[in-house]
Amino acid sequence: MRSDEETKQIVFEAARHAFAVDGYAATSTEELARGAGISTKTLYRLFPGKAVLFEAMCADRLERLLSAVDLQASDEVDIEVGLRAALLACADLALDPEVVALQRMVLQESAAFPELAANFYRNGISRTAAALARWLRVQVKKKLIALDDVDEAAGMLIGMVASAPQRAAIYGGLPLPSRKQIERRVQTCAALFLGGCRAASA
DSSP states (O other), X not given: OOOXXXXXXXXXHHHHHHHHHXXXXXXXXXXXXHHHTSOHHHHHXXXXXXXXXXXXXHHXXXXXXXXXXXXXXXXXXXXXXXXXXXXXXXXXXXXXHHHHHHHHHHHHHTTTOHHHHHHHIIXXXXXXXXXXXXXXXXXXXXXXXXOSOHHHHHHXXXXXXXXXXXXXXXXXXXXXXXXXXXXXXXXHHHHHHHHHXXXXXX
C-alpha cells in the first residue's frame, strides 16, 4: 500500500509530463488520474482541483534546487566555487527541458488562466531568487562581497545565467544548452559578478 506522499510524487510526474505535452486547458483530471494509475476520487482527495495540483507540482519541483542552494551557503568553500555551485543549481532548474516546456505552456495559457502565471512566479521564479538571495546574504555577512540590494542582485544573477537560453528555446525554438555550455556560462557569470562586487578585503 503506497503512502499519500508516494502517490503525490507519482501524480506530480504524470502531471508534469501531461501539462508540458498537452497544455493545462487540454489536460483533464481524468487523464491525470489515469496517467498516475489512480482513481479520480483519490486524485481529488489529494488535490481538490487542477490549479492546486499545478501549484503543488511547481513547489515540489523546486525542493531539490532550494536545498542545494541553501546547502552551499553553509559550506566552507571558496566564494567563487560556492557561487558557481549555487548558480549551477539555479540553471539546472531554470533550463530543465520540462520546466521550460511548462513555462511555455504558462505563457500560452496565462490569459485564460491567470492563476497559472501567478503560481509559476510565486513557486518558481520568486522562490529561486529568494534562495539565491539567502546565499548572497551569507557572503555579505562574511564580508566577502559588498552589495546594496541582495534581492535585486539575485534576480540579476539568475537573469545572466538563464534568461537568454530560456528565451532562445521558448521564442526561437533553439535547443537548450548542453551541460558543458551551462557550466561555461555559469563560470563566466560568476567571474563577471564577483569582479564587480568582491569586497576590497576579500
